[in-house]
Amino acid sequence: MVEIDPYSGFCNGVVRAIDKAEAYLAGHSHLYSLGAIVHNTDEIRRLEEKGLRIINSSDMEHLAGETVLVRAHGEPPATYALAARMGITLIDCTCPVVLKLQERIEKAYRECDATGGTVVIFGKRGHAEVNGLVGRTEGHALVIEDIAEISKIDFSRHIERFSQTTKDPDQYQALCEACMARTSDITIHNTICHTVAERHRRLAEFASSHDVILFVSGRDSSNGKVLEALCRQYNPRTYWVENVDMLDKGWLEGAASIGICGATSTPRWQLEQLAAGISQCGQVDLQ
Numbered sequence: 388m389v390e391i392d393p394y395s396g397f398c399n400g401v402v403r404a405i406d407k408a409e410a411y412l413a414g415h416s417h418l419y420s421l422g423a424i425v426h427n428t429d430e431i432r433r434l435e436e437k438g439l440r441i442i443n444s445s446d447m448e449h450l451a452g453e454t455v456l457v458r459a460h461g462e463p464p465a466t467y468a469l470a471a472r473m474g475i476t477l478i479d480c481t482c483p484v485v486l487k488l489q490e491r492i493e494k495a496y497r498e499c500d501a502t503g504g505t506v507v508i509f510g511k512r513g514h515a516e517v518n519g520l521v522g523r524t525e526g527h528a529l530v531i532e533d534i535a536e537i538s539k540i541d542f543s544r545h546i547e548r549f550s551q552t553t554k555d556p557d558q559y560q561a562l563c564e565a566c567m568a569r570t571s572d573i574t575i576h577n578t579i580c581h582t583v584a585e586r587h588r589r590l591a592e593f594a595s596s597h598d599v600i601l602f603v604s605g606r607d608s609s610n611g612k613v614l615e616a617l618c619r620q621y622n623p624r625t626y627w628v629e630n631v632d633m634l635d636k637g638w639l640e641g642a643a644s645i646g647i648c649g650a651t652s653t654p655r656w657q658l659e660q661l662a663a664g665i666s667q668c669g670q671v672d673l674q
């Protein structure tokens with residue numbers, strides 16, 4: 388039996404960005420995307436065939452008058468200033484959840500600026516979303532990647548604590564508890580995306596309920612790495628693949644049930660392709 392996790396597939400933020408890109412490309416020859424619109428090579432290739440061109444922020448210096456898409460991760464204020472200077476039209480697909488987080492961080496930063504506090508973000512340094520968040524603090528927020536970095540926090544100051552939307556909820560909670568053990572002068576903001584938090588809960592159940600788990604995501608997907616590790620925690624027979632071509636039949640030996648799941652950046656069609664590929668192996672039936 389092969390089951391595709393009903394909760395896997397693009398999140399709303401990614402769907403919205405891709406829909407907007409495709410709508411624009413339906414009437415234009417090309418569209419520039421500031422960074423990969425989604426961390427998935429096959430989906431990017433599909434969109435590139437329709438005219439999507441991936442650029443970085445320095446490329447914007449040469450794109451006066453063009454149209455550029457801002458992906459769901461969002462961008463720092465400097466990007467908007469550069470676009471305005473170059474006469475670039477932005478199709479802003481910043482996920483509403485990320486936008487709200489940016490605004491909350493900016494507000495907290497303004498307050499900290501007045502009171503001597505500090506903004507601390509639990510996230511991956513250099514990740515596009517985190518760059519956008521740090522940009523709202525004029526580069527002053529401290530980014531903590533994991534609990535081992537807790538010593539970098541200055542606990543003599545008031546702390547405004549946030550998380551990147553796609554971090555592991557359990558790790559965030561552990562970090563917050565460790566901070567609260569050191570200070571009471573801290574405000575904790577629960578800013579992990581509801582979709583992501585819900586997926587963590589459901590994915591743990593899904594991974595436990597199958598003999599083998601095949602996790603599909605792009606190599607660069609931050610959310611993919613977190614969710615794949617979660618699956619492995621609940622099912623040691625978890626295998627990561629980028630697409631159906633990476634399937635190894637040996638993984639499926641003796642497995643009566645196989646679960647297929649993916650990240651918020653994994654398209655549903657890729658999960659279905661993998662299920663069809665397993666079915667063709669002739670070892671298990673497609674449910």
Ligand code: SF4
Pocket residue numbers: 398399400401459460482483484485552553580581582583651
């Ligand atoms: S994971 Fe959540 S916050 Fe991030 S783009 Fe998707 S819906 Fe938006």
